[in-house]
Amino acid sequence: MYSLSRKAEDYLEAILNVILEKGYARTKDVAGDLGVSPSSVVEMFRKLDAMHLVEYRKYEGVTLTEKGRAVAEVIKFRHDTLKRLFLLLGVSERAADEDACLMEHELSEESIRRIRLFVDFLDSPDAPADVQGAFEAFCRGKAGESGGK
Missing domain, CATH: 1.10.10.10 (Winged helix-like DNA-binding domain superfamily/Winged helix DNA-binding domain)
Known part of the structure; x- marks a missing residue:
């Protein structure tokens, strides 16, 4: 680039x-x-x-x-990939967009490619059943813990 x-x-x-x-x-x-x-x-x-x-x-x-x-298409691909990841993680739309804008310039092509594959996998029928629900439950459990590491 x-x-x-x-x-x-x-x-x-x-x-x-x-x-x-x-x-x-x-x-x-x-x-x-x-x-x-x-x-x-x-x-x-x-x-x-x-x-x-x-x-x-x-x-x-x-x-x-x-x-x-x-x-422009490379930059948009990077942005869209990162934003999708953040949204899958449960980050708000605004924060996901802002953070993707910051990170799209910094990550290596290798990292972006792997993140895109991971996001595509999570959105695919091949993903384990309700992996996002399991992650949300995990996050709720961690939020309830006090004095976390």
Whole structure:
């Protein structure tokens, strides 16, 4: 993958998410998705355009280049994989999304692949019966213990 900052990766992922939702990505849409100002978005659009990851047209928005889309899809895959894991663990939607956003940039490809296989396994018919229910019961038991290690 390209050597990009976490911020640039977040923008590529946001652009892809907006495009998947709306079919196009405009400055205000990406700004809303990331919770940043439109001027910050325009600045990053220009940087990503210079790197040939997007095509930015003032007043029209942005499209991903083939390279940009490939990078964005890898980042989205990582994010979605981690978020699914956290949701299976019973983490709230908000925390799962925030934590996935933090971790998607840091884990190795090997770890992400294994986590994805594990999550896919837990969601498959091959998973042991009610493994999630057993885990929830385990967690409730641990929460009831005092002075845990």
